[in-house]
Amino acid sequence: MTKPANTQLTDARRGDARADRTTFLWTAAFIFAGMTVTILSAATELQRANSAFPVGKVVLYEITGFLSFLAMFPLIAWLVTRSTPGQHSWRQVIPVHLAASLGVVILHVSLFVLLRKALVPVFFGEPYFFTDNLARDFIYEYRKSVLAYGIVLFAITFGRELEQKRRELAAAREDAKKSHRLTLKCGGRSIFVDASDVIWAKSASNYVEVKTPGAEHLARATLASIERQLGDAGANAVRVHRSWIVNADYISRIEPTGEGDLKIEMKDGATVPGSRRYRGNLNLS
Known part of the structure; x- marks a missing residue:
């Protein structure tokens, strides 16, 4: 309300x-x-x-x-x-x-x-x-x-x-808990995205690229703030790299690349790098 x-x-x-x-x-x-x-x-x-x-x-x-x-x-x-x-x-x-x-x-x-x-x-x-x-x-x-x-x-x-x-x-996080959606500031507008629809999010300087099945949004935000919103909204979001978050429900394949790093293939065709620092966030068993 x-x-x-x-x-x-x-x-x-x-x-x-x-x-x-x-x-x-x-x-x-x-x-x-x-x-x-x-x-x-x-x-x-x-x-x-x-x-x-x-x-x-x-x-x-x-x-x-x-x-x-x-x-x-x-x-x-x-x-x-x-x-x-x-x-x-x-x-x-x-x-x-x-x-x-x-x-x-x-x-x-x-x-x-x-x-x-x-x-x-x-x-x-x-x-x-x-x-x-x-x-x-x-x-x-x-x-x-x-x-x-x-x-x-x-x-x-x-x-x-x-x-x-x-x-x-703070308001965006509160809304995420209640409505299970993200609030993205894009070009002076507020766009609302269902958290479960987010495939991946990537840091891009002072912005974050957020990919959904139907669109790609460039939001004025930090990756950490998007990660917190996704967590509040109950999405199956995982930080896999300092510049990447993925929705684990959209992962199609994970391959090791050596020295503990990973290559993560998403269902939308994107290839996402996974660093050994965040390897423990993924269920690889």
């Missing part, structure tokens, strides 16, 4: 939120790594120049910038929901995010300036002064922050796509 539209929407939003939490952690890790490199590099440069500028200020400036940008993550995620690359027209996506990036950078700069104005006097006993030329220094900050905005924008989009793929695979 198909879920009601409102339930599907709730599930999708939960999936996006779950994906965004993972993306946030990865974003924080990468920014932290970049911040650490910047601090160490700045410390080296100050030492080379025999500068009296305190390394502690560099640390404070980088940390406040780091935390201020991370605080923008929920806003960027919200903007991605409203205008998603790959789902909405690029004529919409580009202007929306160019305009949005300007607002996000203004908020980002405003937040780290406030933090520095509050913290610099406490730790260094002097006031914090941001700029004597606002236009120049805002452009400087915008150049840096807009790149980070774009990276996070596409990271969120990619993370949600991966989560959607995970949900689709």
